[in-house]
Amino acid sequence: MRRISRCSHGSTCGRRNNLAPRPETHGGDLAAARAQFGRQDFLDLSTGINPNPYPVGVLPDGCWSRLPGSDEALRRAAAAHYGVRDPSCIVSAAGSQALIQLLPRLIPAGTVTVIGPTYSELSRCWQDAGRAVTEIPGIDALPPDCRIVVLANPNNPDGRVIAPDRLLELAAMLAGRDGMLIVDEAFADCDPSASLAPASGAPGLLVLRSFGKFFGLAGLRLGFALAPLALAETLRRALGPWPVSGPALAIGEIALADQAWIATTRRDLATQAAALDMTLRHAGLDVIGDCALFRLVAMERAAALAEHLGRRGVLVRAFAEHPSWLRFGLPGAAHERLAAALESFAKDRL
Numbered sequence: 001m002r003r004i005s006r007c008s009h010g011s012t013c014g015r016r017n018n019l020a021p022r023p024e025t026h027g028g029d030l031a032a033a034r035a036q037f038g039r040q041d042f043l044d045l046s047t048g049i050n051p052n053p054y055p056v057g058v059l060p061d062g063c064w065s066r067l068p069g070s071d072e073a074l075r076r077a078a079a080a081h082y083g084v085r086d087p088s089c090i091v092s093a094a095g096s097q098a099l100i101q102l103l104p105r106l107i108p109a110g111t112v113t114v115i116g117p118t119y120s121e122l123s124r125c126w127q128d129a130g131r132a133v134t135e136i137p138g139i140d141a142l143p144p145d146c147r148i149v150v151l152a153n154p155n156n157p158d159g160r161v162i163a164p165d166r167l168l169e170l171a172a173m174l175a176g177r178d179g180m181l182i183v184d185e186a187f188a189d190c191d192p193s194a195s196l197a198p199a200s201g202a203p204g205l206l207v208l209r210s211f212g213k214f215f216g217l218a219g220l221r222l223g224f225a226l227a228p229l230a231l232a233e234t235l236r237r238a239l240g241p242w243p244v245s246g247p248a249l250a251i252g253e254i255a256l257a258d259q260a261w262i263a264t265t266r267r268d269l270a271t272q273a274a275a276l277d278m279t280l281r282h283a284g285l286d287v288i289g290d291c292a293l294f295r296l297v298a299m300e301r302a303a304a305l306a307e308h309l310g311r312r313g314v315l316v317r318a319f320a321e322h323p324s325w326l327r328f329g330l331p332g333a334a335h336e337r338l339a340a341a342l343e344s345f346a347k348d349r350l
């Protein structure tokens with residue numbers, strides 16, 4: 001168990017220690033990569049975003065120039081896609097990160113337990129709101145007095161999946177002590193079989209969904225909370241009017257209802273992920289975690305490989321706290337470029 005201590009700046013300061021807050025590192029920072037490697041043309045595998053985005057097409061008149069209207073149609077489409085019975089339980093926002101930021105200010109006091117290692121914002125946002133955060137390695141290590149539990153399912157970066165019935169039991173237990181289970185399902189669209197979305201609305205359960213990853217439109221900024229009605233209402237009020245842009249309303253409604261594209265994409269992503277496995281294993285890499293949108297590799301010379309790939313214009317995700325890990329997103333049509341860059345590392349090593 002890792003207690004993420006608070007600093008000496010007073011009781012409302014939730015920093016990890018008494019140093020100045022450090023910026024979180026995320027994938028997809030092309031400006032930093034360009035500065036580091038002195039080149040422009042990157043194959044960016046540092047995120048877990050579908051490299052073949054939903055074809056946006058022509059948007060309805062006025063969606064750029066008018067204020068966004070009601071999100072009711074978007075929420076109905078989201079409810080059908082996620083399997084949520086009551087669209088009123090759905091809150092639309094400009095990406096699931098916007099909701100992750102907001103939750104610590106709206107969910108009642110209580111210690112926060114994060115199952116990690118995971119997407120760093122799931123801890124960081126609670127710490128910044130002055131909440132005590134404990135990180136534990138798995139659901140079996142929950143402290144007996146836990147009230148708010150946060151996890152990603154599937155997890156980022158290792159793809160670990162916790163069975164939905166265990167999570168539902170946990171949500172019911174936490175509801176009984178006025179607590180809450182927060183399940184970040186940013187990567188659940190590829191295989192929704194473990195999703196808790198159909199149970200959303202139940203007390204003690206909050207599910208977060210990201211539109212950008214599976215639909216390959218992370219720049220659109222669209223995500224959802226699936227929450228008990230009272231919390232959904234609180235979230236909507238906190239987000240205020242127009243929480244989602246007109247283009248996001250229009251594209252989200254069409255894409256979430258496009259069952260043919262969704263089914264084909266699930267199959268394609270699985271095929272692409274299997275091909276990525278072959279390429280990584282062919283290069284002698286040990287894949288220790290997976291989700292259809294990324295693979296996690298562990299190796300001694302991870303930093304050297306990331307550097308080697310970066311110099312050849314292939315950007316992968318490294319982890320300061322886990323220096324032997326590298327995460328690879330799907331290369332799409334640029335598979336050969338990745339394979340060649342990996343092969344040259346293997347040759348350099350000999």
Ligand SMILES: Cc1ncc(COP(=O)(O)O)c(C=O)c1O
Binds near residue numbers: 098213222
């Ligand atoms: C596990 C997880 N949750 C949430 C997010 C935020 O996604 P978005 O705000 O684009 O919906 C990310 C982004 O990388 C993530 O990895």
